[in-house]
Each structure stands twice: as C-alpha cells, then as structure tokens.
Amino acid sequence: xxxxxxxxxxxxxxxxxxxxxxxxxxxxxxxxxxxxxxxxxxxxxxxxxxxxxxxxxxxxxxxxxxxxxxxxxxxxxxxxxxxxxxxxxxxxxxxxxxxxxxxxxxxxxxxxxxxxxxxxxxxxxxxxxxxxxxxxxxxxxxxxxxxxxxxxxxxxxxxxxxxxxxxxxxxxxxxxxxxxxxxxxxxxxxxxxxxxxxxxxxxxxxxxxxxxxxxxxxxxxxxxxxxxxxxxxxxxxxxxxxxxxxxxxxxxxxxxxxxxxxxxxxxxxxxxxxxxxxxxxxxxxxxxxxxxxxxxxxxxxxxxxxxxxxxxxxxxxxxxxxxxxxxxxxxxxxxxxxxxxx
Amino acid sequence: xxxxxxxxxxxxxxxxxxxxxxxxxxxxxxxxxxxxxxxxxxxxxxxxxxxxxxxxxxxxxxxxxxxxxxxxxxxxxxxxxxxxxxxxxxxxxxxxxxxxxxxxxxxxxxxxxxxxxxxxxxxxxxxxxxxxxxxxxxxxxxxxxxxxxxxxxxxxxxxxxxxxxxxxxxxxxxxxxxxxxxxxxxxxxxxxxxxxxxxxxxxxxxxxxxxxxxxxxxxxxxxxxxxxxxxxxxxxxxxxxxxxxxxxxxxxxxxxxxxxxxxxxxxxxxxxxxxxxxxxxxxxxxxxxxxxxxxxxxxxxxxxxxxxxxxxxxxxxxxxxxxxxxxxxxxxxxxxxxxxxxxxxxxxxxxxxxxxxxxxxxxxxxxxxxxxxxxxxxxxxxxxxxxxxxxxx
Numbered sequence: 067x068x069x070x071x072x073x074x075x076x077x078x079x080x081x082x083x084x085x086x087x088x089x090x091x092x093x094x095x096x097x098x099x100x101x102x103x104x105x106x107x108x109x110x111x112x113x114x115x116x117x118x119x120x121x122x123x124x125x126x127x128x129x130x131x132x133x134x135x136x137x138x139x140x141x142x143x144x145x146x147x148x149x150x151x152x153x154x155x156x157x158x159x160x161x162x163x164x165x166x167x168x169x170x171x172x173x174x175x176x177x178x179x180x181x182x183x184x185x186x187x188x189x190x191x192x193x194x195x196x197x198x199x200x201x202x203x204x205x206x207x208x209x210x211x212x213x214x215x216x217x218x219x220x221x222x223x224x225x226x227x228x229x230x231x232x233x234x235x236x237x238x239x240x241x242x243x244x245x246x247x248x249x250x251x252x253x254x255x256x257x258x259x260x261x262x263x264x265x266x267x268x269x270x271x272x273x274x275x276x277x278x279x280x281x282x283x284x285x286x287x288x289x290x291x292x293x294x295x296x297x298x299x300x301x302x303x304x305x306x307x308x309x310x311x312x313x314x315x316x317x318x319x320x321x322x323x324x325x326x327x328x329x330x331x332x333x334x335x336x337x338x339x340x341x342x343x344x345x346x347x348x349x350x351x352x353x354x355x356x357x358x359x360x361x362x363x364x365x366x367x368x369x370x371x372x373x374x375x376x377x378x379x380x381x382x383x384x385x386x387x388x389x390x391x392x393x394x395x396x397x398x399x400x401x402x403x404x405x406x407x408x
Numbered sequence: 409x410x411x412x413x414x415x416x417x418x419x420x421x422x423x424x425x426x427x428x429x430x431x432x433x434x435x436x437x438x439x440x441x442x443x444x445x446x447x448x449x450x451x452x453x454x455x456x457x458x459x460x461x462x463x464x465x466x467x468x469x470x471x472x473x474x475x476x477x478x479x480x481x482x483x484x485x486x487x488x489x490x491x492x493x494x495x496x497x498x499x500x501x502x503x504x505x506x507x508x509x510x511x512x513x514x515x516x517x518x519x520x521x522x523x524x525x526x527x528x529x530x531x532x533x534x535x536x537x538x539x540x541x542x543x544x545x546x547x548x549x550x551x552x553x554x555x556x557x558x559x560x561x562x563x564x565x566x567x568x569x570x571x572x573x574x575x576x577x578x579x580x581x582x583x584x585x586x587x588x589x590x591x592x593x594x595x596x597x598x599x600x601x602x603x604x605x606x607x608x609x610x611x612x613x614x615x616x617x618x619x620x621x622x623x624x625x626x627x628x629x630x631x632x633x634x635x636x637x638x639x640x641x642x643x644x645x646x647x648x649x650x651x652x653x654x655x656x657x658x659x660x661x662x663x664x665x666x667x668x669x670x671x672x673x674x675x676x677x678x679x680x681x682x683x684x685x686x687x688x689x690x691x692x693x694x695x696x697x698x699x700x701x702x703x704x705x706x707x708x709x710x711x712x713x714x715x716x717x718x719x720x721x722x723x724x725x726x727x728x729x730x731x732x733x734x735x736x737x738x739x740x741x742x743x744x745x746x747x748x749x750x751x752x753x754x755x756x757x758x759x760x761x762x763x764x765x766x767x768x769x770x771x772x773x774x775x776x777x778x779x780x781x782x783x784x785x786x787x788x789x790x791x792x793x794x795x796x797x798x799x800x801x
C-alpha cells in the first residue's frame with residue numbers, strides 16, 4: 067500500500083509539477099546537478115553485485131559505479147551521489163517526475179520503455195538473460211520439465227512477459243505469483259510457496275547468496291531472453307544523455323587502453339595518442355559536453371575501468387563469481403564495445 | 409421609502425444579497441473550471457512535450473503476462489483492458505467474502521460481549537481488543553507468513569478424506585462437474601427454495617390467525633436438501649465431483665483457494681469484525697432495559713427476546729457505522745499487494761502500469777473503481793437503513 071501511495075503521489079506530483087515544467091525544462095539537468103552539488107541516482111532496493119548497501123551503509127555495485135562515474139565526470143568527485151532506492155514499479159515514474167537524475171537499476175532496454183515513457187536508454191553496462199532457479203530436491207535439470215509449476219516473480223519487470231512467452235511457446239502452463247520486491251519473491255521461493263524463482267541470471271546468482279542454504283538451489287542452464295541492462299535518463303536533455311553515454315564509454319575505453327585506477331597516473335606522460343586523447347591532453351576533451359577536459363581521467367582514477375568494476379562487484383573478487391562471458395571486451399570474445407575518444 | 413430602496417438597488421445592485429450570492433457563486437465556479445481545465449491542459453501538454461504516450465489505446469493491446477487467479481477466462485493473449493476486469497473481479501471477490509465473513513463474526517462477537525456467560529463475554533472482549541488494536545497490514549502478514557507459509561508442502565498435505573487438501577500452496581476442494589441433465593437438479597433446488605419461502609409465508613399467516621406455531625425452519629431445510637438429492641438420484645446422478653489429484657508439482661483439478669486469498673480474507677474480516685462487534689454492542693445497549701423486561705413479561709424466551717425485540721430495534725443504530733466499516737474493508741483490500749494476491753492494485757496498478765507506463769490513466773481508473781464501489785455500498789446501506797428505520801407516526 068505504501069508503494070501504491072508513493073506511486074500515486076508521484077503521478078499527482080507529475081500532474082501538479084507540470085504547470086511548473088515549462089520553467090524547469092529550460093534549466094538543464096547538468097546545471098541542476100552542479101547547483102545542487104550531487105547527482106540523484108535511482109538504484110534497486112538491494113541487489114548484491116548491482117546496487118546494495120554494504121555493512122557501513124555505503125552503496126556498492128556495478129550500477130552504483132555508473133552513477134559514481136557520472137559524478138566524477140560532472141562534479142569531479144565520485145562520492146557526490148545521493149542513492150535513492152526504488153522498486154521496479156516505482157523506477158520510471160521517479161525518473162519522469164524528476165525525483166532522480168539518472169536511473170541505474172538493472173533496467174532492461176526495451177522498445178516500449180525507450181520510446182513511449184519519455185525516457186532514453188544510455189547504453190548497456192551488463193548483458194544479461196532471464197533464467198530459472200529451482201531447489202535441488204525438485205529433481206529438475208531443464209526448464210522444459212517445469213510444466214504446471216508455480217513461479218515467483220518480481221512485479222514490474224520484463225521477466226513477467228518473457229516468462230509468459232516461454233511457457234506459451236512450449237505449450238506449458240504455469241502459475242505466476244507476483245511480489246513487489248525481490249526480497250518477497252525470494253521469501254516465497256524459500257518457504258516453498260513457489261517451485262521456482264525467475265529473474266535475470268545475474269540476479270539469480272546474487273539472490274542465491276541471500277538464501278539460508280545457497281547450496282540447495284541451482285540455476286538452470288536455460289537463458290530464455292535478451293536482457294541488456296543499462297542506465298536511463300529523461301528524454302529531451304541531449305547534453306545530459308551525452309554525458310551519461312560518454313561516462314559509460316570512458317569505463318569501457320579505459321579497460322581497452324589498459325588504464326586502471328592504479329596505473330593511470332603513471333601513464334599520464336605516455337606518448338600513446340589514444341591515451342592522451344582519453345585523459346584530455348589532446349583531442350576534443352570535455353568542452354562540447356560542458357565538462358572538464360579530464361573527465362575520463364577522473365572516472366578511471368576515482369571509480370576504475372569497466373574490468374575493475376566488473377570483477378570487484380560481480381566477478382572473481384565478489385561472492386557472485388560471475389565470469390565475463392559475453393560481457394568481455396569485443397577483442398576478448400565478448401560484445402562490450404564503445405566508440406573511440408576522438 | 410420604497411422609492412429609496414429601488415434607487416439604492418438600481419444604483420448599487422451588488423448590495424442586494426441575492427444578486428451578490430449569485431455573483432460570488434458564478435465567480436467561484438468560474439475559478440474552479442479555470443483551475444481544473446488548467447491542470448488538464450497543462451498535464452496533457454507536458455506529457456506530450458516529454459514524449460510520454462497518453463490516452464486509453466493501451467487497453468486494447470495484448471497484455472502478454474499471466475495472472476494466477478481469474479474469475480473470468482484469461483490468458484496472456486488477452487488485452488490490458490481484460491487485466492483491469494480480472495483485477496476488478498478479484499477485488500470484488502475479496503470484498504464480498506470479507507463483508508459476509510466480517511458481518512457474521514462481528515455480530516456473534518458483539519452479542520457475545522454482552523452475554524451473561526462470563527467466559528463468552530471475556531473471550532469476546534479479548535478478541536475485540538486484540539484485533540482492533542493491531543494494524544491490519546500486520547495481521548494480513550501474520551496470517552500469510554506465520555500461519556499459512558508454515559503448512560506442509562504439497563506432497564505432505566493435510567487431508568480430509570482424500571478429497572480436501574491443505575498445504576502451503578493453498579486449499580484444494582472438489583469441484584462440481586455439471587453433466588447432461590444437471591439443469592433438472594438445479595431446477596429442483598430453485599423449486600425447493602421457492603416452496604420453502606411460500607411455506608414460511610403460510611406459517612406466519614397461520615400463526616397470526618390461530619396462534620399455532622409451525623416448525624418452518626426444520627421443514628424448509630429438509631425440503632431444500634432432500635428434493636434436489638432425490639431428483640439427482642432419479643435423473644441418474646448428472647452432477648459429479650472432480651477430486652484434486654497430486655500431479656507433478658501441484659494438485660490438479662478441483663477448486664484451488666490461494667493462500668494469499670485466505671490470508672487477506674482472514675486479516676481483513678477479523679480486523680473489521682472487531683469494529684462491527686463494537687457497533688453491535690453499542691446498538692444493543694442503546695435499547696432501553698424496559699424493552700427487554702416487557703418482552704420477558706410476555707413470556708418470550710431469551711433467544712426470542714433477542715431476535716424479535718432487541719435486534720430489530722438495535723439495527724437502526726448499527727447500520728450507519730456498518731456502512732463505514734464495509735467501505736474500509738474494501739479500501740483495505742488493496743493491501744493485498746503486500747502478499748501477492750492478484751487484485752486490482754497488484755495486477756492493474758502494478759504489472760499493467762509497469763508494462764505500459766501510463767501512470768495517470770491507470771491510477772485514475774483504479775481510483776474510480778474504489779470510489780464507485782464505495783458509493784454503491786453507501787447507496788445500498790442508505791436504502792437498507794431507511795427500510796430498517798423505526799416507522800414514526
């Protein structure tokens with residue numbers, strides 16, 4: 067109910083604020099952010115690896131680092147971010163109504179979301195796909211054996227639609243039990259109310275670490291959908307969209323050029339023309355974006371490159387132990403690719 | 409003198425209270441219309457400017473997601489408009505069942521609270537104080553998590569005669585299957601009900617005339633039960649029962665009552681019943697002691713004093729607040745979203761809103777539903793109240 071009230075409130079705020087909107091569209095998001103002194107970043111209510119508060123209350127995760135990179139680029143300090151936890155249901159309304167500047171909340175890029183919500187997807191920071199998690203004692207090894215199963219799903223996700231498509235395609239039946247937060251759906255799965263939990267595979271691995279007995283659950287091999295996850299901004303502010311895009315590209319290009327938070331200072335004096343363009347000594351720098359020329363340097367220095375972010379949050383240095391797979395760079399056999407700094 | 413007044417009113421017509429009041433009312437309406445139209449045009453303009461799709465076209469698009477419980481035919485290929493109907497009916501189901509259950513429990517506890525039996529009266533008081541003073545959301549979560557989620561898994565179901573099963577997936581009961589010729593049985597049932605109605609009418613008339621009492625209840629009940637059974641046997645047992653059977657992961661066949669529905673229903677009904685019980689007690693205590701004593705002096709039994717003298721008079725105090733309680737129950741049913749019962753807020757304002765992103769239209773439609781439902785309850789209760797009111801001459 068609280069969520070519903072917030073949602074209704076946000077919709078009303080959208081209505082009421084609309085009379086003021088003429089004025090607010092004139093001041094750009096960048097100006098607002100600079101004046102305010104921090105970025106308002108919409109994240110999840112707690113998904114290990116993507117956006118979750120650690121024991122000290124600091125937000126960590128691959129989605130969190132995208133916002134921190136944007137703060138490093140715009141404000142010169144990666145810590146100038148205020149993280150606002152949102153449920154899947156609330157996220158788009160929060161961005162539309164201006165409650166947040168950027169939504170970085172494991173959000174799947176789809177046509178409807180990109181075209182009819184007044185929002186723009188910035189790019190992809192994690193290529194995911196939907197999978198299934200079941201308890202081992204169910205004795206199931208493939209999703210095709212799940213006819214008639216009860217499924218726990220989180221409300222407001224593309225998961226609900228993929229699920230329906232997959233079961234329809236294979237003429238199987240299922241019973242969807244829809245919960246508001248992933249914590250509730252995990253609880254439903256753990257208590258045995260549902261036979262399986264479905265979500266993006268990365269999330270399933272993350273949620274499995276939250277179970278009382280992670281060993282008793284397995285993630286099935288099937289991947290039933292494409293889930294390109296990425297940050298989202300409001301439509302109609304191209305400058306802000308570009309800033310978000312090039313912050314993301316800076317992470318990837320940083321990895322490609324072999325620049326890390328540890329070695330970037332040492333490489334400042336290099337003759338490599340690509341690196342000197344990247345750190346803003348030559349080339350277009352940040353002028354056209356209204357940013358300092360060294361914005362990409364600040365991002366890599368303060369947040370790290372894509373590889374560092376990946377390994378620290380979801381990869382080998384995290385409890386999730388997800389391999390790079392298709393999220394490796396294009397030259398390493400993955401599909402992560404960014405336009406050059408030139 | 410009259411000339412003076414005419415002169416004054418013609419020169420300064422706004423001093424005329426009548427003219428002035430009309431002027432102010434026009435001004436107010438004008439402002440109101442301006443305000444509302446401004447909001448509407450502003451909203452639509454800005455939505456358009458921000459590239460957000462508006463309008464109700466989405467209602468005819470394919471929904472593409474499943475819903476766990478539907479009272480009408482529904483699957484993923486139906487439209488978003490249909491998801492509205494499904495959610496609406498699921499809300500209505502909880503509302504109707506909740507109102508019925510809370511009324512029964514509320515009346516029993518309310519009367520129980522005034523019982524001369526010490527134990528019954530104390531238990532009723534304890535019930536009211538517990539259920540009235542805990543937030544209803546906590547009660548729903550209590551039923552769901554602490555009571556229904558600790559039931560055994562489907563394979564270890566609690567069973568009653570291998571036909572009714574209870575497990576953490578829900579309550580499974582046999583479903584009637586209507587074969588050929590079952591119309592006759594249903595007809596017999598309707599006929600028996602009508603006969604019982606006529607019988608009670610006749611018995612009342614006879615009692616008024618002769619003073620003899622006829623056992624209407626027993627005979628009527630016998631009629632309603634026996635006649636359809638006899639016809640059912642004679643017609644070759646056209647109605648059979650489909651038993652729930654454990655197959656794969658879940659039970660198949662029969663009727664499934666979701667644990668989410670049970671938890672929501674128990675939470676809402678027991679909470680609201682505590683308020684109704686207090687209303688009933690207030691109604692009964694409002695009847696002067698003389699009424700009870702007079703009825704006793706006529707030789708009526710304790711039960712008859714209650715049903716013939718006290719309750720009918722108490723009803724006029726009970727009904728108005730009863731309507732408020734029913735409305736609260738309907739509104740509180742939106743708390744279902746916390747436990748995943750697929751009612752209007754969960755399905756339509758949850759999933760549908762997220763798949764289409766049209767927040768303003770969907771929230772407006774959802775609010776309109778609750779408003780309409782509650783206005784209907786209000787109208788019905790007002791009508792009922794006028795009917796039950798003491799006829800004053």
